[in-house]
Amino acid sequence: xxxxxxxxxxxxxxxxxxxxxxxxxxxxxxxxxxxxxxxxxxxxxxxxxxxxxxxxxxxxxxxxxxxxxxxxxxxxxxxxxxxxxxxxxxxxxxxxxxxxxxxxxxxxxxxxxxxxxxxxxxxxxxxxxxxxxxxxxxxxxxxxxxxxxxxxxxxxxxxxxxxxxxxxxxxxxxxxxxxxxxxxxxxxxxxxxxxxxxxxxxxxxxxxxxxxxxxxxxxxxxxxxxxxxxxxxxxxxxxxxxxxxxxxxxxxxxxxxxxxxxxxxxxxxxxxxxxxxxxxxxxxxxxxxxxxxxxxxxxxxxxxxxxxxxxxxxxxxxxxxxxxxxxxxxxxxxxxxxxxxxxxxxxxxxxxxxxxxxxxxxxxxxxxxxxxxxxxxxxxxxxxxxxxxxxxxxxxxxxxxxxxxxxxxxxxxxxxxxxxxxxxxxxxxxxxxxxxxxxxxxxxxxxxxxxxxxxxxxxxxxxxxxxxxx
Amino acid sequence: xxxxxxxxxxxxxxxxxxxxxxxxxxxxxxxxxxxxxxxxxxxxxxxxxxxxxxxxxxxxxxxxxxxxxxxxxxxxxxxxxxxxxxxxxxxxxxxxxxxxxxxxxxxxxxxxxxxxxxxxxxxxxxxxxxxxxxxxxxxxxxxxxxxxxxxxxxxxxxxxxxxxxxxxxxxxxxxxxxxxxxxxxxxxxxxxxxxxxxxxxxxxxxxxxxxxxxxxxxxxxxxxxxxxxxxxxxxxxxxxxxxxxxxxxxxxxxxxxxxxxxxxxxxxxxxxxxxxxxxxxxxxxxxxxxxxxxxxxxxxxxxxxxxxxxxxxxxxx
Numbered sequence: 001x002x003x004x005x006x007x008x009x010x011x012x013x014x015x016x017x018x019x020x021x022x023x024x025x026x027x028x029x030x031x032x033x034x035x036x037x038x039x040x041x042x043x044x045x046x047x048x049x050x051x052x053x054x055x056x057x058x059x060x061x062x063x064x065x066x067x068x069x070x071x072x073x074x075x076x077x078x079x080x081x082x083x084x085x086x087x088x089x090x091x092x093x094x095x096x097x098x099x100x101x102x103x104x105x106x107x108x109x110x111x112x113x114x115x116x117x118x119x120x121x122x123x124x125x126x127x128x129x130x131x132x133x134x135x136x137x138x139x140x141x142x143x144x145x146x147x148x149x150x151x152x153x154x155x156x157x158x159x160x161x162x163x164x165x166x167x168x169x170x171x172x173x174x175x176x177x178x179x180x181x182x183x184x185x186x187x188x189x190x191x192x193x194x195x196x197x198x199x200x201x202x203x204x205x206x207x208x209x210x211x212x213x214x215x216x217x218x219x220x221x222x223x224x225x226x227x228x229x230x231x232x233x234x235x236x237x238x239x240x241x242x243x244x245x246x247x248x249x250x251x252x253x254x255x256x257x258x259x260x261x262x263x264x265x266x267x268x269x270x271x272x273x274x275x276x277x278x279x280x281x282x283x284x285x286x287x288x289x290x291x292x293x294x295x296x297x298x299x300x301x302x303x304x305x306x307x308x309x310x311x312x313x314x315x316x317x318x319x320x321x322x323x324x325x326x327x328x329x330x331x332x333x334x335x336x337x338x339x340x341x342x343x344x345x346x347x348x349x350x351x352x353x354x355x356x357x358x359x360x361x362x363x364x365x366x367x368x369x370x371x372x373x374x375x376x377x378x379x380x381x382x383x384x385x386x387x388x389x390x391x392x393x394x395x396x397x398x399x400x401x402x403x404x405x406x407x408x409x410x411x412x413x414x415x416x417x418x419x420x421x422x423x424x425x426x427x428x429x430x431x432x433x434x435x436x437x438x439x440x441x442x443x444x445x446x447x448x449x450x451x452x453x454x455x456x457x458x459x460x461x462x463x464x465x466x467x468x469x470x
Numbered sequence: 471x472x473x474x475x476x477x478x479x480x481x482x483x484x485x486x487x488x489x490x491x492x493x494x495x496x497x498x499x500x501x502x503x504x505x506x507x508x509x510x511x512x513x514x515x516x517x518x519x520x521x522x523x524x525x526x527x528x529x530x531x532x533x534x535x536x537x538x539x540x541x542x543x544x545x546x547x548x549x550x551x552x553x554x555x556x557x558x559x560x561x562x563x564x565x566x567x568x569x570x571x572x573x574x575x576x577x578x579x580x581x582x583x584x585x586x587x588x589x590x591x592x593x594x595x596x597x598x599x600x601x602x603x604x605x606x607x608x609x610x611x612x613x614x615x616x617x618x619x620x621x622x623x624x625x626x627x628x629x630x631x632x633x634x635x636x637x638x639x640x641x642x643x644x645x646x647x648x649x650x651x652x653x654x655x656x657x658x659x660x661x662x663x664x665x666x667x668x669x670x671x672x673x674x675x676x677x678x679x680x681x682x683x684x685x686x687x688x689x690x691x692x693x694x695x696x697x698x699x700x701x702x703x704x705x706x707x708x709x710x711x712x713x714x715x716x717x718x719x720x721x722x723x724x725x726x727x728x729x730x731x732x733x734x735x736x737x738x739x740x741x742x743x744x745x746x747x748x749x750x751x752x753x754x755x756x757x758x759x760x761x762x763x764x765x766x767x768x769x770x771x772x773x774x775x776x777x778x779x780x781x782x783x784x785x786x787x
Binding site for chain 1: 683684685687688689690691692693694695696698702703706707710780781782783
């Protein structure tokens with residue numbers, strides 16, 4: 001075996017423990033130069049633990065076992081300092097949240113240039129030139145002097161990509177690189193990643209999205225609760241999954257969802273005419289029209305930063321429209337329009353048991369507890385869950401509890417702002433299906449803001465795509 | 471929108487604050503002087519001629535000369551009216567213009583304040599960084615205990631302890647007064663220790679936050695060494711809350727200057743304020759209190775500007 005055939009990363013029987021509890025493993029795989037490995041699974045499946053165990057960035061209380069070899073060198077026995085010497089030079093890491101991964105006080109260009117300078121060892125002039133070239137290749141010209149806060153999510157991801165790969169490491173490890181990106185940026189990042197093996201690098205991508213795995217190809221490992229469920233060639237496993245869990249995971253991909261039927265022909269409950277949304281002096285959305293019927297599901301899609309959340313707040317009557325008007329049907333009461341939020345933990349008081357939060361809402365609106373329980377059961381929630389605090393239930397459960405809370409008020413219209421974007425695919429599908437079911441049964445209309453084109457397409461009756469007005 | 475706009479707005483805001491401070495400080499210090507028991511004319515006469523050399527006639531003469539028999543509101547408005555023309559009046563005891571007195575004292579006080587802040591940062595930054603690099607470690611816990619201990623000691627007691635230890639016993643530094651740089655050490659240390667006792671914890675928290683930030687880890691995984699990451703990213707981000715906190719400490723500093731100057735017989739504005747109160751030198755009290763108030767506003771402006779210097783986000787908004 002010549003050196004070039006040797007795998008860039010070889011992992012043998014890797015396990016991660018918390019005390020005596022095995023959180024991950026045993027996992028074994030090899031990725032050679034020019035190859036791709038996708039690790040797929042839900043949150044908590046151990047995907048990120050795998051990445052951390054390879055890098056040596058596991059939290060202190062966790063312990064890894066097994067052999068990790070990077071570029072022919074066994075690294076799991078190295079000291080933390082020696083392991084960190086591999087970072088950037090032997091193995092590059094693309095961060096999960098690019099916005100948080102960039103120093104908020106340093107210009108984007110300098111964060112890339114410093115990697116060229118201090119990691120690749122270029123002279124100052126050369127580092128600046130290399131940075132300019134990177135920004136040209138990645139379509140970031142003009143963003144060199146911007147601070148991370150002034151970059152969009154997609155731009156931040158590309159800046160992070162340039163900074164991470166400046167050290168020319170032959171291995172790229174990307175942990176959920178498409179998290180929270182809209183369809184267009186999603187495609188761009190996937191495009192960047194597919195280029196890595198073509199250029200002779202080894203690519204290891206962690207994702208929960210079947211679409212990303214499909215686009216990347218190569219080999220795949222499906223993880224669940226830290227165990228390997230299936231392992232093999234990506235196209236084969238995606239085409240013919242053997243395990244029920246893999247099938248569920250694939251079925252949860254919004255592209256695979258069945259299309260919703262036609263909209264019920266209810267009375268119009270909410271209309272918007274020629275609505276404009278502005279932020280400061282900038283016009284974000286212009287000429288937005290909507291005629292929402294009872295029981296109808298409308299999806300609003302568009303790139304991040306286009307003003308989707310502001311639009312929703314305008315429809316809710318929380319913000320006065322910059323232009324145009326929002327009309328509610330005369331029959332609608334004060335509380336008839338309710339909002340669902342993106343981040344369920346932020347929508348509940350953290351130190352109050354959930355039952356008390358719900359009972360307070362019920363009492364305030366004169367709803368019997370039996371009715372609330374009925375909603376909970378319809379949303380597939382066990383009542384004893386309510387004894388816990390918000391941080392002690394899963395994100396999917398908490399989002400369904402917040403649906404129940406909104407229903408308690410007796411709404412006619414629900415405005416949902418990316419309610420499932422932080423949930424796993426299977427949970428996302430389940431949550432949206434339950435939401436559709438219960439609202440259809442009660443004739444409640446929903447406006448759903450989502451960055452996911454497939455969800456808009458398949459789940460809603462009608463979808464409106466927002467384009468940037470400027 | 472230009473970057474100069476928020477800058478000018480900040481200046482204008484601080485200017486307005488200065489005006490409000492001037493009026494309030496003048497009224498409050500005047501009211502407090504009026505509320506003190508005893509006859510002001512007697513105390514002023516005693517201040518001028520000495521206790522043994524004055525009598526009721528001298529006090530009466532002082533009363534007439536300074537118009538202390540006028541109604542309090544007349545006296546207050548006379549002071550405010552003069553202030554509007556940037557005239558702080560004359561010292562009731564020495565007869566010299568208050569401005570001249572303050573001009574000399576202020577330099578000494580600013581020297582002491584600068585010495586105190588520099589001392590506090592020289593202590594707080596290394597200690598805080600060392601504690602913040604290993605939260606929960608030995609350094610962290612020991613410095614926490616020390617911080618609580620030092621902060622619990624009043625400034626005057628700390629000053630006396632330092633004098634006993636370093637001046638009386640070890641004879642390293644002079645006890646009090648000001649004749650050379652060596653006189654600056656103990657008063658600066660007294661104030662600086664009190665400031666550092668709290669600010670080292672702020673540095674520590676800022677460093678802990680910065681080290682736990684995702685951008686810190688990313689700077690490492692993109693290949694920067696631990697040392698470079700700290701120098702190029704962590705320190706700058708961590709310094710922001712610290713500089714802001716130094717601004718908050720200005721209140722403690724001004725209060726400390728008054729006490730520490732008295733302990734060390736430092737010829738500054740705080741020392742002068744205490745003496746003016748004893749001598750019922752109302753013009754001096756109002757003048758010095760006003761100056762301290764305005765310095766507070768000016769220092770906060772300086773902190774604002776320092777934060778703008780560190781944080782580029784505030785400049786491009």
